[in-house]
Amino acid sequence: MEYLLQVKIGALFGLLLLTLIFGFIPARVTWFRNTNGTETHRTVLSLISCFAGGVFLAACLLDIIPDYLEDMNTALDSNMMEINFPLPEFIMAVGFFTVLILERMVLNCREMRGTVNEWAPLIQDNRNGHGHGHVHGSTVLEICIAILVHKSIIVFSLSVKLVQSAVRPVWVVAYIGVFAVMSPLGIAIGISVMEAQLAAGTLIQAVLEGLAAGTFIYITFLEILPHELNSPGKQLLKVLFILLGFIVMAALTFLG
Template identity: 40%
Template sequence: MAELAWSPVAAPRPPPGLGAKLGALVLLLLLPLGCGLGPLCCFTPGPGADAHSAVLSLVSCFAGGVFLGTCLLDLLPDYLRSISAALEGLRVTQLQFPLAEFILAMGFFLVLVLEQIALAQREPPPAAEESRSLLPNGSIQTPPASPSPNPGARGAVRAALLVLALALHSVLEGLALGLQEADGAVLRVCLALLLHKCAVAFSLALKLLRARLRPRAVAACLALFAMMSPLGVGLGTAVAAGAGPRQRLCRGVLEGLASGTFLYITFLEILPQELGVPQHRVPKVILLLAGFALVTAILFIKM
């Protein structure tokens, strides 16, 4: 009786960088959530809030330097190589239109449009007195005062729009991490995101508490905000697993959108907000350069 030969079947290899992405996913969920829940236990409106704001501003400047270095020295070169390889795989070699730069700009404008729409919904309408002051006295009748909406309901709506805008940011940020393949790139992007998200979570909690939202509502908003970056990491990891030319092109497009998000956060969110305040200018610049130098040193050691 002939014996049947048995040969072991090789198990499918996990995607590259999967272990680092899982660790980053857990950190991106727990650390920002912990930083956001901290003010719920120790928030006291008064002079102490100014000290918290000063420390938070310095941390944001360091995070801005890390974001700037990660975007210019790491994400952008990887994205340009990825989109070039994807187009070559589809045999598109003589494209006259600057497609790579256009995709990058679309990522920038995507976040800009979403944030401005959210801010437009939050801003109160202009006061009627400003327009009436330009007219002669008695030329216009003062309209009867309309009943003002409930301040608590208005604050809840504005808080919801703020959390929604930040959640969309976080998904795109996590997408940039999930699309990485090398462990070193995953760790560098994770460092940038952790610094930024922890500072944003702490600031978000303070804003929501100052708006007099209930602690349970604040905790729910923080939990939603903390879950968005891990969601983006999962989506990016799923897209990065594709090996076909169309999957590589899709991955390159998403990398460009994510890189545009990093550019927007660095140049229109972190740097103008922090450097536009006159206090602590020199320490802010030093921390900005320190964050950039940290990413530069990590990339140099890697080489």
């Protein structure tokens, strides 16, 4: 087995294990699940949520979208495709609307069943307070390490959001499990596509990246940031922690 393939497979299993560990820390620690704590407790949790919002914003703008656009343009050039249409942006929009439509359909079905109290947006106001497929050699190992660090921060932030949004524990486990599986699954699909050496392999990979980017845009701009910025209290401090989360991820992206 060649070195590059070994690194990819190692990243697959390492990413799954690390994501599960960091994802279940907030779910298992009672302090994160306490929504009726003191004012200080609620403030700290709110600031953690703001930091998570900055993390998601940076990951979206500085990592996922630029990587996708670069891979998409490379794929179009390699297949000698000239399109007078913003195809990369359209694919991201498809991913965005896919999540939006699915979420609205689920909420509508639950509303029709009369279970209004059992559903709410992912981040509800119930408290007061991917690597490049064209990179070779040892550079892949560096990218894998960067992805592991990014993924750990993101899944920890997501888990904090889930445990603070009245989601049932069984669903928290399911959400974190699905989230943890998605990246390794994407790596596995990427490995399969590249190993199969399909003529349109790079294009298929780029399209999948675009759909993922669209879902990330939805989560960042319609779920996380509006919740924190629209809730009252300590607005400047919230902005500071959003900026701090952004800076941390920007630094990791720069170093990675």
